[in-house]
Amino acid sequence: MNDRLIRYGEARALEHVAFALGRTPTRIMRLLLPVYRVEVEATVTEGRPYALIDRFLEHGIAEGRLRSVAELADFFFLDPNLVDRAIRFLTAIGHVREAGGMLSLTELGYQSVRDDKRYERVERDRRVLYFGGFGSRPLSRRYYGSGRVTLLSPADHHDRFTLVSSFGSFEPKALTDLARDPNRDHYNLPGRVEDLRMLHAEQVFLPAYIVRTLGPERDRYVAYTQIGEEDDAEITSLYAGTPEVASLLELEENASDGGLNLSYARKWLAKRGLGEFEPKRRADGTWQVVLPAKAFGRAGGENGLSAFKVGSFIVLGSDLIHVWCPDEKLRTDVLLKRMDAFLAQRSRVSAPDVEALLSRLTRQLQLVPIDLPTLRSMAANASLHGLAAQLSEFS
CATH class of the missing domain: 1.10.10.10 (Winged helix-like DNA-binding domain superfamily/Winged helix DNA-binding domain)
Incomplete structure (x- = not known):
């Protein structure tokens, strides 16, 4: 099985939490969240153009x-x-x-x-509906047939993800409630449905990152899934605050007294030739390691860290260490390289998308705000001619 169930890594989710949502992440877990896969049969009338x-x-x-x-x-x-x-x-x-x-x-x-609308009536229509594993609340259409979402069977165990089981059973009343819901089309059930009945229900699992942040307990947790690189508000609402999920993060937090496995962190840094540097606890209780410019610029692995780690996070199990470098020149170089990588990977991108990323990265790297024309000039001066050419399309 592919080791990366979610196409982006945990650090990307943590960056979004910290620098797009403006919250302070303290822990992250890779979870397989329970979903009820319910096969139903009904007479449906669907409207098409x-x-x-x-x-x-x-x-x-x-x-x-x-x-x-x-x-x-x-x-x-x-x-x-x-x-x-x-x-x-x-x-x-x-x-x-x-x-x-x-x-x-x-x-x-x-x-x-x-x-x-060109209504078509289909008798004995069979389809699959998805409901959350806690409370049997329906999932919206975006989790159906997109090609992005992978729902795993219980046999598809994945070593890096913790399986969260729901020990209850699917609540049939959820089907009745959905059939009466005027917004049922949003949940993959057509606007007209008769004689809806359940044929089979089973539990499958949705991969997700759940990030614990500082803040009020009721909105302390944020979910990220295969749907996209921004937080998944629907899954956050359905799962992140449930006792079954929240307790996993709180147990991890309490086990380390909100801290860090320093022994493991030291070994991790030493393996990369950075054993002389020690993670330090900040005033808000989170952890940071400050490294000089010479510690970056390499590909990572056994020697040093990738420069892309500046301003980002090291993830060790569920522990987090924020990575920092006081060298402004290096941070500026990282800004240019990250913008270059972003634009090189996309054939179509809008000026607002580029501006949003630029704003986020300047905050993340603690640089003064800059606009796109200034960034284009900086790219040209750094001999990043491809980036300068792409940026010229937006100014």
């Missing part, structure tokens, strides 16, 4: 009192064969009926014209 000709023909029957293929073809200046094929299709999906050579709309057809 009309094909242009189909819309004209149904409006012609409903409002223009056009009652035959010939009348429709004449009125809309269309080929009769094309109209005939379209009418056959609309008849097949239950929108049009023919009696004595006369065309009329069914109730479903009239509803479609009224709502400007």
Whole structure:
């Protein structure tokens, strides 16, 4: 199995918490959160966009009192064969009926014209719905079929992620509540549903980072998932504050008295040739290691740290160490290289996206605020001509 269930690392999530949300991270855990995968069967009516000709023909029957293929073809200046094929299709999906050579709309057809949606009724429709493992609250459509979200079976154990089980069972009332919810389409259930019944329910697991931060207990935790590199507000709401999840982070925090496994941290630094430097506890209780410029610029591994770690975090288990360097020239160089890497990885990016990242990185690296034209000048002076050329598109 791929070692990285979430395409970005924990440090990226921590940077977002600290420098986009403005909160202070104290701990991070890699969790597999329980999700109920529920297979259901129902009679559903789904609304899809009309094909242009189909819309004209149904409006012609409903409002223009056009009652035959010939009348429709004449009125809309269309080929009769094309109209005939379209009418056959609309008849097949239950929108049009023919009696004595006369065309009329069914109730479903009239509803479609009224709502400007091509409703299709499917009996014995089977589909999968996802519900949170604590409280059986539904997950929204963005967790379905995106190609980004991986829901693992209990057998798909992953060494770096801790599996969180829900020892209860799925609450069938959640299905009834969802069927009555006027916003059910948001949760992958069509706007019209009848005779909804559950066929099967099983537990699967969603990979997530849960970050503990300083602050009031009720909003102390923030979730990051495969959905994107920003915090996942939906999963935060469904899981992050539950006793089952919060207790895991609090146990880790209390076990170290809110501290750090210093022995392990020292060994980690020594292995990279940085054994002379000691992590120090800051006034807010978090940990930081201050390193000189010469400790950076290498690829990492056995010798030193990547320069990209300046202003970011070392993650050791669930422990965090903020990495700092007082050398402003190095931090400026890191800013340019990170902006260069960001733009090189994206074929399409907007000026607001670039400005948002630039603002975040200047805060993260404690540099004075700069604008895009200034950044372009800095890139040109540093011989980062590709970055300068890309930035010229935004100024």
